[in-house]
Amino acid sequence: MSSVKIKILAISGSTRKNSSSFKFLKYISEHLKPQFEVDIFEGLTNIPHFNPDLDTENPPEEVVSFRNKIAEADGILICTPEYVFSLPGSLKNALEWCVSTTLFSNKKTGLITASASGEMGHEQLILVMKTLEANFNDATQLLIQGVRGKINDEGKITNEETAIALQNFVNNFENQFL
Numbered sequence: 069m070s071s072v073k074i075k076i077l078a079i080s081g082s083t084r085k086n087s088s089s090f091k092f093l094k095y096i097s098e099h100l101k102p103q104f105e106v107d108i109f110e111g112l113t114n115i116p117h118f119n120p121d122l123d124t125e126n127p128p129e130e131v132v133s134f135r136n137k138i139a140e141a142d143g144i145l146i147c148t149p150e151y152v153f154s155l156p157g158s159l160k161n162a163l164e165w166c167v168s169t170t171l172f173s174n175k176k177t178g179l180i181t182a183s184a185s186g187e188m189g190h191e192q193l194i195l196v197m198k199t200l201e202a203n204f205n206d207a208t209q210l211l212i213q214g215v216r217g218k219i220n221d222e223g224k225i226t227n228e229e230t231a232i233a234l235q236n237f238v239n240n241f242e243n244q245f246l
């Protein structure tokens with residue numbers, strides 16, 4: 069059997085230290101089959117504001133590094149809260165640096181919005197990632213509402229329905245690669 073790992077880049081849309089989105093990504097990384105290797109991206113705050121003048125000619129090194137991580141990954145996981153009915157600015161900013169590229173085109177992707185409400189943010193996440201031509205479908209996207217009551221400080225899922233929905237999501241995400 070091949071020992072080459074399936075590389076997943078996981079991006080949390082929240083830069084908060086105790087973020088639920090980060091905890092969900094950690095939970096998923098621990099529940100994927102052993103042939104998966106998950107790198108949780110921690111550099112979102114270091115990515116400069118999008119500037120079309122620098123986009124193709126002279127992108128900042130943080131952007132080059134982010135783009136390389138996407139290129140090298142076999143799949144992408146995004147988990148994000150909704151901020152003011154939209155995507156958090158830092159996540160949107162990072163994605164804007166990818167619009168001129170084909171990095172997400174046909175890349176197997178899983179999308180989760182984990183938020184207080186999150187409906188509009190999730191719709192926008194789907195729209196943005198469709199625009200970037202990411203490869204996902206209904207089975208590989210999930211909206212987790214009332215997030216504060218669904219995962220505790222230790223990263224344990226405290227709601228049975230959420231645990232089942234996440235397990236289904238994990239299975240569907242994995243099956244694309246196996």
Ligand SMILES: Cc1cc2nc3c(=O)[nH]c(=O)nc-3n(C[C@H](O)[C@H](O)[C@H](O)COP(=O)(O)O)c2cc1C
Nearest residue numbers: 082084087088089149150151152153183184185186
């Ligand atoms: C600036 C700001 C705006 C927010 N706006 C929304 C919103 O529009 N809809 C929503 O469901 N939650 C909103 N929230 C609450 C987040 O859903 C909640 O704080 C969530 O736990 C953040 O995710 P995190 O734990 O991964 O940081 C907002 C929070 C912040 C800080």
